[in-house]
Amino acid sequence: MAGKRGGSSKKLLHALDLDGIASTLRNVSLPGKALTWSRFCGALSLVLTVQLFISGAAMCLYYSPAPGTAYDSVDFAMFSLPFGSIVRGIHYYSWNLLLAVLGLHLARAFIIGAYKRPREPVWISGIIILLVIPLFIITGDLLPWDQKGYWSTQVRLSIISSVPVAGDFITRALRGSSMTGIVALTRFYVLHILFLPLLLSCLIAVHFHFLARRGIAPSLKNSNSEVSRVPFLPDMVNRWLFLFLITTVILAAISWYWPAPLGDPADPTDSSYVPKPEWWVLFLNQLVTIFKGPLMIVGSMIIPGGVIIAIIALPWIDRTPDRHPMRRKGVMIVGAIFIMLFFLLSIVGYMEHHGPLH
Amino acid sequence: MISRRAINSMGILAGIVFALSMQTADAHRIVVAARHIAAAPGGLDDPVWGTLPVVPIPVKGRNESANDDETVWTTAAYTDETLYFLFRWKDPTLSVIKQSWYFDGSAWHHLEGNEDRIALLFEITRITNFATRGCAVTCHSPVDLPRERWKLATRTEREKGDLWHWKAARSAPHGHADDAWLTVAGNPTGSYRETGRRKDKGSGGDIKNQTGDKSGPLYMQDPKRPPSAPGFLLLEEAVEIKDYSIFKAGDVIPFRLPRYPSGSRSDVKSVSRHGGGEWLVMLYRKLDTGHDDDTIFNPLKKYNFAIAIFDNSGADHSKATQPLTLEFER
Numbered sequence: 174m175a176g177k178r179g180g181s182s183k184k185l186l187h188a189l190d191l192d193g194i195a196s197t198l199r200n201v202s203l204p205g206k207a208l209t210w211s212r213f214c215g216a217l218s219l220v221l222t223v224q225l226f227i228s229g230a231a232m233c234l235y236y237s238p239a240p241g242t243a244y245d246s247v248d249f250a251m252f253s254l255p256f257g258s259i260v261r262g263i264h265y266y267s268w269n270l271l272l273a274v275l276g277l278h279l280a281r282a283f284i285i286g287a288y289k290r291p292r293e294p295v296w297i298s299g300i301i302i303l304l305v306i307p308l309f310i311i312t313g314d315l316l317p318w319d320q321k322g323y324w325s326t327q328v329r330l331s332i333i334s335s336v337p338v339a340g341d342f343i344t345r346a347l348r349g350s351s352m353t354g355i356v357a358l359t360r361f362y363v364l365h366i367l368f369l370p371l372l373l374s375c376l377i378a379v380h381f382h383f384l385a386r387r388g389i390a391p392s393l394k395n396s397n398s399e400v401s402r403v404p405f406l407p408d409m410v411n412r413w414l415f416l417f418l419i420t421t422v423i424l425a426a427i428s429w430y431w432p433a434p435l436g437d438p439a440d441p442t443d444s445s446y447v448p449k450p451e452w453w454v455l456f457l458n459q460l461v462t463i464f465k466g467p468l469m470i471v472g473s474m475i476i477p478g479g480v481i482i483a484i485i486a487l488p489w490i491d492r493t494p495d496r497h498p499m500r501r502k503g504v505m506i507v508g509a510i511f512i513m514l515f516f517l518l519s520i521v522g523y524m525e526h527h528g529p530l531h
Numbered sequence: 532m533i534s535r536r537a538i539n540s541m542g543i544l545a546g547i548v549f550a551l552s553m554q555t556a557d558a559h560r561i562v563v564a565a566r567h568i569a570a571a572p573g574g575l576d577d578p579v580w581g582t583l584p585v586v587p588i589p590v591k592g593r594n595e596s597a598n599d600d601e602t603v604w605t606t607a608a609y610t611d612e613t614l615y616f617l618f619r620w621k622d623p624t625l626s627v628i629k630q631s632w633y634f635d636g637s638a639w640h641h642l643e644g645n646e647d648r649i650a651l652l653f654e655i656t657r658i659t660n661f662a663t664r665g666c667a668v669t670c671h672s673p674v675d676l677p678r679e680r681w682k683l684a685t686r687t688e689r690e691k692g693d694l695w696h697w698k699a700a701r702s703a704p705h706g707h708a709d710d711a712w713l714t715v716a717g718n719p720t721g722s723y724r725e726t727g728r729r730k731d732k733g734s735g736g737d738i739k740n741q742t743g744d745k746s747g748p749l750y751m752q753d754p755k756r757p758p759s760a761p762g763f764l765l766l767e768e769a770v771e772i773k774d775y776s777i778f779k780a781g782d783v784i785p786f787r788l789p790r791y792p793s794g795s796r797s798d799v800k801s802v803s804r805h806g807g808g809e810w811l812v813m814l815y816r817k818l819d820t821g822h823d824d825d826t827i828f829n830p831l832k833k834y835n836f837a838i839a840i841f842d843n844s845g846a847d848h849s850k851a852t853q854p855l856t857l858e859f860e861r
Contacts, residue, residue, distance in 0.1 A: 245657055252829050320663070430861065432831050437662035446663075 201405035207389055214278035220416045221271040222377070224424070225309075226370065228264035236316065238362040240355055243318035244438040251435060262428020263421065268310060270424075272453050275303050283487075283508055286496030287390035293488040294383040300485050302376045305369065307453070312365040315358060323439035324448040326353055326361075332461060332473050352441070393497055455522030456515050462522075480511070561588055562856045565607035565614060567830075572608065572615055574802050575811050580617055583608055590620075590840055590850035601850050603649075603838055609859060614828050615815040618838075622647055623808040626843035627762065629700040629787045632740070632748045636780030639747035646700035647805075648841040649812055650849075653826040653834055653857075655691035655712060665837040665854035669713060669727075684716035684727025693826040694728065695799045697812055701737040701789050704760035708799040708814050709736060710792070712824040731824045733794020737787045738766060748772065748784040766790040795822035830859035 186192040206212070235254065237246040250257045279299065282288060288296035311329055314322040330353070334344040349356030403409065440446075450458040460472035483490070491504045498505050563586050572579050583606045592599040604619040628644030652669065654661055660668050669685060669692060685692060692713030696702070702709045709730075716725040730736065740748045750769035752758050758768060764785040791797075798820045803812040818828040828834065839851040 248657075248832075252832050258831055435833075437835065438657060438659075440660050440663040442660070443663040 198406045199404065202402040203405055203409060204389060204391075205401040205403050206392060207403070207409070211281065212389070214274050214281065216413060216416055217274050217420070218271060218278055219377070220413060220420055221267045221274065222373070223417065224263055224267040224420060225271065228260050228267065229366065229370075231260050232264060233366055236362075238316070238358050240318055240358060240439070243316065243358060244435075247317045247319075247435060251432065258432040259425050259428045262431070262433045263424045265433035266424050266427055267420075268306070268313075269453075272306060272310075275306065279303060280512070282390070284498050284505075285390055285393055286491070286498070286501060288488045289491070289494065289496055290488065292383070292387045292390060295380060295387055296488055297485055298376055298380040298383060300481075302373065302380060304481065305373050305376060309365060309369050309373075310451075310453075312361040312369065315353075315361045316365065317435055318358065318439045319436035320439055320443070320446050321434070321436045321448050323353065323441065324446050325450075326357075328448060332469075335469050336474055337470065390496070449526045450522060452519070452523070455526070456518035458526075459518040459522040560856050561586065561853070562858055563588070563605055563607050564858050564860050565609045566860045568608045568610055568615075571610055571613060571815075572617075572813070575617070575804055575813055579608070580606055588838060588852055588855065590838065590852050592850045599842075599850065601840065603840060603852070605838075607857065609818065609828075609830065613815055613817055615813065616651075618649055618812045618814070619809055620649075620840055621809045622805070622840075622842055624843065625699075625805040627700040629785070629845070631786050632784045634747075634778045634780060634782040634784075641786060642783065645843045645845040646698055646841075647810060647843060648699060649697045649810075649814075650839045650841070651695040651814070651836055652713070652839075653693040653695075653836045655693045655824070655826050656689060658685050658690040658692055658713075659687075661692075661837075662835040662854055665835075666839065666851050683713065684725070685713055686715070688715050690714075691824075693824070695814060695816070697799075697801050697803070697814060699803070699805075699810075700763065700785070701787050702792075703801055703803045703812075704763035704789050705765060705791050706801055707735070707792050707797060708801050710796050710799045710816075710825070729824075731795035731798065731822065733792060733796035735790055735792025735794075735796035737789045740764065740769075740784065740786050740788050747775070748786070750788060751784055764788050795820065795824055798822065798825055828859075830861060833858045 183192065186195050232247075232250060235246055235250040235257075237243055247261070251261050252258060282296065282299065311326075315326045316322065330344050330348060333347075334340045336343070347357060347360060349360055457473075457477060460476055461469060462472070464470075464472035487504075491501060493501065495501060564584065566583050568579055568583075570579075586605045588603045588605050590601050590603055592601070601620055606617040608615045626645055626647045628642050629646045630641040630644070632639045633642045652666060658669060669683060694711040694713055695708045696711060697708035711731055712729050714727050714729055716727045740750050742749050749771060750764065750766075751772045752764055753768050753770045756768050759765065762785075766788040767790070769788055799814055799816045801812060801814050803810065805811075816825075818830070820827075826834065834857040836855050836857055837852050838855065839849040841849045
């Protein structure tokens, strides 16, 4: 039977002219170290991205991108369709977890000096992927057309419009009219389900391309030792599938018990609503709070932009070939200060908006 | 396949992320959280009420009650099938007269006095801006229309509300709240102004107890049956008065005769008591009645609602809340 099945699949692949690709994939192998726990974040990021694509596609089947019906369509999909709240919950918790996992992935790459020659393109494509994810969140936030999404978007557009030269243009391009209405919702929707997924897919392909060409960063302990290799198909793919299954079950269980939030329907006339910044943006919100008035651009653009440029340029700033963190004390101290400031601003922001200082 | 260390690390990370991502409701909003209970409360004095959180809900007076703010102490619970509310509010005077007939020895007169009430409004389908403005968009006239012409209605046919209206003299005697629903304004019953209030399917409500010339009562308690709600006259227990000579000066007969509800109109049940200068009212209804004129309560969802209380009132002067949120603890 097994032989027959194998024969059938070979025939099918041949008929589809895919036998060459299948054979290539079977010959691809990876260092055994690629499957260790310390590299777990990369695989989990990929799995969560796939979760987001699948759950997002499922939600699209019932979503209506117009202010009068968007909220009701999300409400219907969540509470009237079987497993609707679980699908939206998986989508919601996946992006929250993805941001944190990508943050850890970046931190690990920084600590082991994985950005160094010859892996600069891997580092840069990874940073760009990390910068694209918030665009998904910003565009996705408006789609349910609830109070939180609507007023968070208003705040974000107001911050964007404060950027000199391009701010007004970007705001008008996103909003499409003087008010955040049907044109803005349509544009955010198309960006969220079409342009951004295309961009992210391309970036992931580029990231993997350079990863395959330049190789994964070897271990710090025995970088020159010969490592065992494992086949991409089926070992790596099976692990991804197993991780996908486990993640789906866990996120579904969480979503069943704590459905993704859906606030009150948006009321554009209710200017008394003050949106609370979400956890991932608390540090940025604090920066904007510190630099008020004409200095707002320092918190909203100059500091975040400077940090992003510095992170992208890291392979050229830290040019020593040594990757061990103990022998890169200067870079590590700067990195540690940055991480401490990130957490400090986030904690203060959390206390102000969600905690005892609220 | 995946080391325990990896799973532990990811578990901690996931825990932090999930805790942070679970945003709570708007902090300024009053939330009534219904707690799941295993068995239905036996009544107003069931010990289970003492174990549940009580939410103080301010109600602000309007019109004749403008300077008369009050607090409705609210508790909510639910079983697998039914949602329960217990309301308590101060009201030193029990008002159930509702213009009862009084015989002075020679003629019948209406007594002065009305009844106490509490009303709840939920959304069956979304009512635009009800979540942020509550009754202001339904109970009261829009600013562009005269108040005499339009009352208690939604703007479009797509918007529907579910109204639970407990009346001390007209629905409480048979242990119900009048179950109605809300749609666009019209005048289906020939009332003095347009309203969007519609009765749920089925019978119920009350009838006026008066003769053709409106000079006195038409019905009295059936002498063969003891009243099931002393002090009230239920339509099912009423008989037409054949001999008015049996009445003596000082006799009182209710003017409004509650009719036992049936069908969808009987969905909201009540138990109530007035004592110690306050009302204690329990309202309960199936989470899903199966009727399209009722809100379906899904414990996964949050619901916007509003409350109004009426003190000795037959009109719309009342004390009402801001929009509230009902959520189900799981």
